[in-house]
Amino acid sequence: MEHTLTTKSHTGDRPRPAKNYLTEEKGIWSWMTTVDHKRIGVMYLVGVLSAFFVGGMFALLVRLTLLTPSHKLFGRVLIDAQTYNRVFTLHGAIMVFLFIIPSVPAALGNFVMPLMLGAKDVAFPRLNLASFYLWVTGAVMAVLSMIFGAVDTGWTFYTPYSTTTDGAVTLMTMAVFVLGFSSIFTGINFVATVHKLRAPGMGWFDMPLFVWGIYATAIIQVLATPVLGITLALLALERVFSIGIFDPKLGGDPVLFQHFFWFYSHPAVYIMILPGMAIISELIPTFSRKTMFGYRAVAYSSVSLALLSFIVWGHHMFVAGQSQLATVIFSALTFLVAIPSGVKMFNWLGTMYKGNISLETPMLYAISFLLLFAIGGLTGIFLGTLSTDVHLTDTYFVVAHFHYVMMGGTVIAFIGGLHYWWPKMTGRMYNERIGQIGCIIVFIGFNMTFLTQFFMGSKGMPRRYYNYLDQYQALHAFSTVGSWVIGLGLFMTAANLLASLRKPYDAPDNPWGGTTLEWQTSSPPITHNFEDQPVLEKAPYDYRPEPVAH
Amino acid sequence: MEQQFDTSKIGMWLFLATEVLLFGGLFVGFGLMQARYPQEFIEAHEHLQRPLGSLNTVVLLISSFTMVMAVQAAQRSQKKKLIVFLLLTILCACIFLGVKYFEYSHKFEEHLLPPRWYHAQPGDTVHDPSTGGISHGYGTFFAFYFMMTGLHGFHILVGIILLSWLVVRANRGEFSKNYFTPVDLVGLYWHLVDMIWIYLFPLFYLIK
Numbered sequence: 001m002e003h004t005l006t007t008k009s010h011t012g013d014r015p016r017p018a019k020n021y022l023t024e025e026k027g028i029w030s031w032m033t034t035v036d037h038k039r040i041g042v043m044y045l046v047g048v049l050s051a052f053f054v055g056g057m058f059a060l061l062v063r064l065t066l067l068t069p070s071h072k073l074f075g076r077v078l079i080d081a082q083t084y085n086r087v088f089t090l091h092g093a094i095m096v097f098l099f100i101i102p103s104v105p106a107a108l109g110n111f112v113m114p115l116m117l118g119a120k121d122v123a124f125p126r127l128n129l130a131s132f133y134l135w136v137t138g139a140v141m142a143v144l145s146m147i148f149g150a151v152d153t154g155w156t157f158y159t160p161y162s163t164t165t166d167g168a169v170t171l172m173t174m175a176v177f178v179l180g181f182s183s184i185f186t187g188i189n190f191v192a193t194v195h196k197l198r199a200p201g202m203g204w205f206d207m208p209l210f211v212w213g214i215y216a217t218a219i220i221q222v223l224a225t226p227v228l229g230i231t232l233a234l235l236a237l238e239r240v241f242s243i244g245i246f247d248p249k250l251g252g253d254p255v256l257f258q259h260f261f262w263f264y265s266h267p268a269v270y271i272m273i274l275p276g277m278a279i280i281s282e283l284i285p286t287f288s289r290k291t292m293f294g295y296r297a298v299a300y301s302s303v304s305l306a307l308l309s310f311i312v313w314g315h316h317m318f319v320a321g322q323s324q325l326a327t328v329i330f331s332a333l334t335f336l337v338a339i340p341s342g343v344k345m346f347n348w349l350g351t352m353y354k355g356n357i358s359l360e361t362p363m364l365y366a367i368s369f370l371l372l373f374a375i376g377g378l379t380g381i382f383l384g385t386l387s388t389d390v391h392l393t394d395t396y397f398v399v400a401h402f403h404y405v406m407m408g409g410t411v412i413a414f415i416g417g418l419h420y421w422w423p424k425m426t427g428r429m430y431n432e433r434i435g436q437i438g439c440i441i442v443f444i445g446f447n448m449t450f451l452t453q454f455f456m457g458s459k460g461m462p463r464r465y466y467n468y469l470d471q472y473q474a475l476h477a478f479s480t481v482g483s484w485v486i487g488l489g490l491f492m493t494a495a496n497l498l499a500s501l502r503k504p505y506d507a508p509d510n511p512w513g514g515t516t517l518e519w520q521t522s523s524p525p526i527t528h529n530f531e532d533q534p535v536l537e538k539a540p541y542d543y544r545p546e547p548v549a550h
Numbered sequence: 551m552e553q554q555f556d557t558s559k560i561g562m563w564l565f566l567a568t569e570v571l572l573f574g575g576l577f578v579g580f581g582l583m584q585a586r587y588p589q590e591f592i593e594a595h596e597h598l599q600r601p602l603g604s605l606n607t608v609v610l611l612i613s614s615f616t617m618v619m620a621v622q623a624a625q626r627s628q629k630k631k632l633i634v635f636l637l638l639t640i641l642c643a644c645i646f647l648g649v650k651y652f653e654y655s656h657k658f659e660e661h662l663l664p665p666r667w668y669h670a671q672p673g674d675t676v677h678d679p680s681t682g683g684i685s686h687g688y689g690t691f692f693a694f695y696f697m698m699t700g701l702h703g704f705h706i707l708v709g710i711i712l713l714s715w716l717v718v719r720a721n722r723g724e725f726s727k728n729y730f731t732p733v734d735l736v737g738l739y740w741h742l743v744d745m746i747w748i749y750l751f752p753l754f755y756l757i758k
Contacts, residue, residue, distance in 0.1 A: 123557045188564040196557040226568040230575035234697070243693040244665035244686055245579060251665055251678075251686020256582060260575060 016505060017531075020427070020524040035125035036527060040132050041111030042425065045418075047135060048107050051098035052411075056490070058091035063449070063483040066476045069468055081466040085152035086167070088464060092155030093172065097179050098139055100406060101268065103414050104275030105221070106135070106186050109214045112421055113190065115518035115525065116208045118199025118534040123192035127185050134182035141175035144168075154464060156265070159246040159257040163238050170239050173232040180225045180232075183271075187221030190214055199517065201536040205296060208516045208540045212299040213278020216306040220267045220274075224310070228264030231257065255321055262313035270309040272406055274302055276373075276413035277344055280366050283416055284348050285541040286514045287363035288355025292541040294347040301340035308337050315384055319393050327386060334384035341377050345370070360512070361435035365416025368443045372408025376401060379454065394464075397457025400450045408446060415442075415493065422497060423507030427524040430500040434492060441489030448482025516540050555731050562735045566742050573701070573746055580694045580753065587687025590676050594691035595757045597662050597671065599653055603755040606649050607747065613642030614744045621737045624720075624730035632720050632733070639740065640713045643706050650703055657692065664696065665689030695754055702750060705743045712736045 021038045031039060065071050065078050065087070072078070079087065114122055122128050145151060145168040153162040153169060162169050194215045198207065207215075235257065237243050244250030246257045285292045292298065314322055314330030322330075348370060357363070379401045382388045392398060416439075423429055456475045461468060468476065510519035515538065521530050584591045620635035656662075661669035668689035676685040716736055719725065725733055 124561055127561075184568050188561050188568075191564055192557050192560045195560055196553065222564050222568055223571060226571040227575045230572050234575075234579070237697065241664060242666040243697065244690055245583075245693060251587070251690055253582070253586070256579065260579075263575075 014509060014522070016427075017522050017526050019526065020522065021527045022427075022524055024527045033129075035121070035129050037110050037114050037122045037125065037128060038425075038525065038527075038529075040128050041107055041109075043132055044102060044107040044110060044135070045425075047132075047139065048099050048103045051094055051139065052103075055091055055094035055099055056487070058087050058094065060483055060487055062088050062091055063480040065466075066468070067480045068477070069470055069473055071466070082152065084466045085464075086150040089151045089154050090146060093151065093176070094142065095406075096155055096268075096272075097176050098135075098142060100272045100410055101179075101183060102135060102186075104279065104410065104417065105190065105214055105217055105271075106131070106182075108279070108414070108417050108421060109190065109210075109217075109275065110186075111425060112518055113211055113214055114193065114197065115424075115521065115529055116211050116516050117193065117197055118202065118517045118530065118536065119193065119197035120528050120530075122189050123196055124189050127189055131182045131185040131189070134178055134185065138175045138177075138179035138182060141171055141178060145171035145175060156261060157232070157235060157257075158261075159235065159238070159252075159254040160248060162235060163247050170236045173236050177229050177232045177236075180229045183221050184225045184229075187218040187225070190218035191222065194218075199534050199536050205299065206536055206539055207299075209281035209292065209295065209298055209302075210278045210516075212302050213274050213281065216302040217271050217274045217278075219303075220271050220306050220309060224264045224267035224271070227260060228268070231260035231264065234260075255317070258317050258320055259313070262316045263310075266313040266316065267306075267309040269402075269405070270305055272410045274305060276369070276410035277302070279413040279417035279420070280348060280369050281344075282514075282516070283362050283366040283420060284351050285543070286420075286512050287360060287366065288352045288357050289513070289543045290351055290355040290541075291543060292347070293350035293353075294343070295539075295541070297343050298347050301343040304340045305337065308333070308340070312337060315389075318386060318389050331384055331386050335381070337384075338377070338381060345374065345377075359436070361430075361432060361439055362416045362420035362512070364436055364439040365412050365419065368439065369409060369412045369416065372404055372412060372443075372446065375451075376404030376408055379404065392457060394462055395457035396453040396461045396463055399463045400453035400457060403450045403453075408450070412442070412446075415439075418497070420512065421518075422500070423511045424518060424523050424525070426501060427505035427507050428500040428503050429507050429511065430496050434496040438489050438493035438496060441492065442486055443489075445482050445485025445487075445489055448485055449479050450482070452479040452482065515542055555734075558731050558735060559738075562738050566738060569705075569742060569746075573698070576694065576698050576701070577749070577753075580698070583687070583690050583694065584757075587676075587685065587690060590674075590685050590687025591691050592758055593671075593673055593675065594662075594688045595754060596673060597657075597660065598695075598755050599656065600755050602649050602653050603751055606646050607751050609642050609645050609649070610744045610747050613639050613646075614741055616642065617737050617740045620716075621730070621733055624725045624733040625727055627726040629720060629723060629725075632725065633717055636713055636717045636720060640710055640717070643710045643713070646706055647703060647710075650699065654696075657695075662692050663689065664693035668692065698750055699754070702743070702746055705746070709736075709740055709743055712739065 021036055031043065034040065061079070062084070064073070065084055067073070070077070110122070110128065114120070148168040148171060149166065151157075151167045151169050151172045152165060153167065157169065157173060194207070194211060234243070234245050238246050238252070242250060244252045246252045246254050248254055281292065281298055312330060312334045314326055315334045318327050318331070379397070383392060383398065383401060419430065419435055452475050456472055456479075459472070461472050505523070507523040509521065509523050517534050517536070520534055616635045616638040620632055620639060623631035623635055660671070661667060662671070665686045666689070670684040671688070674684055674688055676687060677683065678685045713736060716733055719732065
């Protein structure tokens, strides 16, 4: 682990400032009323990680229930079918709306992006705090809906079931509605920030690729989320006032709900994956000590993924009674997604090629991402192909596919990014060895859990079913054991990060030899981010050695 | 200051884009349902009071004009004129909501409501082949009518609150040619709300 080129960029020799953003003001009230993007980012981080924990517990419960076809543990039935429906719905809804969507943009993005731009804060600091409180409100409503009977519709809330079931659907959809507005305001804030608050000398193509990814994400958040908002509002009105838009008994059209839902929720897939890709675009050049290969291509591919995301929603509905022409067009458009995704993959690999690679924890996560996202992306092509999709629709193959993209992609990138910026956020270094082992355990457990599900799905095991035939027993059991391995790896990782907080500050300003602006300030940063307004002199990812003075 | 003004404007335009998409979903839904129930929609729209709808259109157009004048007054630091035009805009908004109240109560009395509560009217000719009863399309028309004009009315209400807030601040003398960002932004919002009505009016009242 030698960084021959980077001794100069390790600026641990500057004295640590007396006050930083964590110690400037004290007390819970100073946190609750803060408009500092770094503190808001930290509060979001605590929030989304709590949601991740709850959603993860539901996931473990789902897997535990499926351990045996009789659902018995020590002679007792673990949970009944009705409860099972609620548990997997809550797992999905919490993970998607409370964790993954805000995870990278609102938590890490809030903290890092203004620093990367050399700005003092986001464009609208008070709106930023308001977004956070909207998130909290949505989270509280989601918890209340669990108390008042929970939802059993699946996280997609498909009609007509969702308009007829007894569960607390109205409250949950309203929670998601509120969370949507939190997401919209964050998006507006970030777009304005990127347009207006770049450091002097920083043109669009001098921005770090993380910022490009967050920018593309913010555009989708702004343009897609309102449609989800109105869709869920209609669903709630349908339940409360029977307005007859989606309910076929009242002349409505249930497939219309699917169109509306996926018009948002397919772009939402890119709200989830683009920030993950954005993190990887930071990690790979930093830990390969090499200029990003094809910087512009990666930047453009983020934006083109954002645009493509709006015209492929129909591929979720190949068997839902869409016209044949529409399915063919949506299938063809879906294949286009492979192009910008491939551009990114090859550019990351091109960056690593002949690089001076060091395998610290964030880089291990980045490499895990490359492997898992490749599988997730390629299996997406199976599902975009009409003939195979008819066979694979609503099987575990779909479950495995989106877990490879959402968890193997976004969550792995998120944890990698968390390790990467942890020293900057907290001023502490975690134990490197435990971090690496945790990553490897998560990687192994993940593949045990979800690779198995590809096999089950292609053999015809339907998703969301409580009961299953004995022939799937071995695969289900293997998958369940895998979920315990993931749990173990994540527990180790969490313990490792939390343990570092007990130490005094020990992180240098630039532990990884990064070239972007956030590494030029102290760890943790002062409240106003930089002592002096930074001016961009070098493009990001410029790892060429400094010319030697004679 | 110039920088902040530009930034706020970007933020406002993005917000307006989200508003367009929020209504956009409803417009698409309306279009699809109209394609499904063309005859019902035409017959149902005869029950709307076209004179009242036209009156409201004129009222909102006037309010857009008074809003423009208010922004101009703010830019020229004319405090009294600013307050007068803001109050006139609020007055127009209140007239709009008042007229809407009469329209809504007429619909409720006649049971021109979403499918579950819709009562067959004398002019209704289309029947549902599966049940033999009156087609659901009539109620669907009114479901969209109430949702879209209701959401629009809610925006008018929010507009009244924002305009009143501007009046209070203008009265304190906070706006001048050096600082009128809030007036400008509320102005943008108000024009969008007007414009949505310009689309809603022909959509519902002038189908034929």
